[in-house]
Amino acid sequence: MKQNIVIVGLGLIGGSLAKAFRACGGFRVAGIDRDESVLRAALACGAVDRAGTEDDIRNADILYLCLYPRADVAFTREHLGAIRPGCLVTDTCGIKSWLCPRMAALAGERGFVFVGGHPMAGKEKSGFAASDGGLFRGASYILVPCGAPRWAVDRLKALAPKLGFSGTVETTPAEHDRIIAFTSQLPHALACAYVRSPQCPKHNGFSAGSYRDVSRVANINETMWTELFLENRAALAEELDTLIRHLGEIRGAVAAGDAETLRGLLRTGRKIKEELGE
């Protein structure tokens, strides 16, 4: 029997999830999006079987919330009566300490099961037009159980390789947000700060991989990332402080012409990468 998948929000992640489910077969995929033109596009290219209704939510085996964090909670509240007790609800957003307690409370209230999820995949483009059934290939899938029963976590884990993920990790909301502040939020903040140099508009012909790699994610969806940054402000502020301090140390050694200190600071960076086997 086919499983009923309902995907709420057909942006880059939701659209890619829909396509990945459709590509592996064995699922009925209903898509929900407030933008009619996105729904039409998703139907036209076969990313979803149909536009989702309240009935689809009622019959969902798994409900994927692929909106921004606040909108995920708002959607759940609004459709709480339609979510079947026992339904597996998960999300795909980039912060968890803010989201998980709110979702867990709603899960307790209604009797559904919530497991936080975060596919470590993205692009410097957003929206359904950028979605891609192969987006998750080779990526890690973070699961944040927040007290959900084991069967629910295992169900998402079992689906992960079918969707292309190379593996899953399980963690707590706090650890998720601390590490993500470093691995994902900080590079986005950095890219936006980096390209503001007065030299940036002149880079053509004078740049290669280093410029391209650091500046890439400055192509940011500033509305989404503002929400993500502010819902993880303590961890992100700490990462920014740490980076600013370490940049300041290099700056000091450069300005002072202190070769020994500078070499030591750069060597530290190399050693960390080497110890990680990267």
Place this chain on the structure above:
Amino acid sequence: MKQNIVIVGLGLIGGSLAKAFRACGGFRVAGIDRDESVLRAALACGAVDRAGTEDDIRNADILYLCLYPRADVAFTREHLGAIRPGCLVTDTCGIKSWLCPRMAALAGERGFVFVGGHPMAGKEKSGFAASDGGLFRGASYILVPCGAPRWAVDRLKALAPKLGFSGTVETTPAEHDRIIAFTSQLPHALACAYVRSPQCPKHNGFSAGSYRDVSRVANINETMWTELFLENRAALAEELDTLIRHLGEIRGAVAAGDAETLRGLLRTGRKIKEELGE
């Protein structure tokens, strides 16, 4: 008649140049390296026709200096008597304000012609073992004429597409160093500062392209980059100050929970990339 190319220093860049020249034919390539095992490897794989001698320097049509900046100047001084007046001498190093006046002085003294050169290609690995005849494919080749006659600049420009470069730009030493401080030196400093976060060792399973891209060049040759940083200290210190200031602005908005300011700062980054068509 085949042109005589002499390449001094068969590291990543010199070795790649040798292989690129050999691959396109029409050149006799002699390689010079103080490390005997590197010379043997270069001969064994056909990257060079032979180990270069003083006679090869005497007969060179073009002499490529592919050492660190100070070593480039030292080598030229040491072999000044062997460099034929009229010989075209160029380099491949990453700073020019320090190097070019020194090389131009030696060129004037001996009567050879010097054009600064900087292939905008690299790797997060160094040494001959990492060299690759295709390294320059699609890369820009920066030429810094420093008063050299037109024929010399045009000769290097004409060779560029044969070696795989997608184009050349001409500039002054000061402009080169100002822009390179931003496009190349800053990302290297940044990568080394970034990976020092206490979260870094935990990134596996919690990271994707953003982490990989920002951290990539932390795999640094700290000896070479210390020299490059210190020979461009004013421009690099200014870029570091600019970046630290812009990161501080984001940090302030995050810590204050100021969504409007934060959104504006991120939007600025996106607009800069959009205006560059990236």
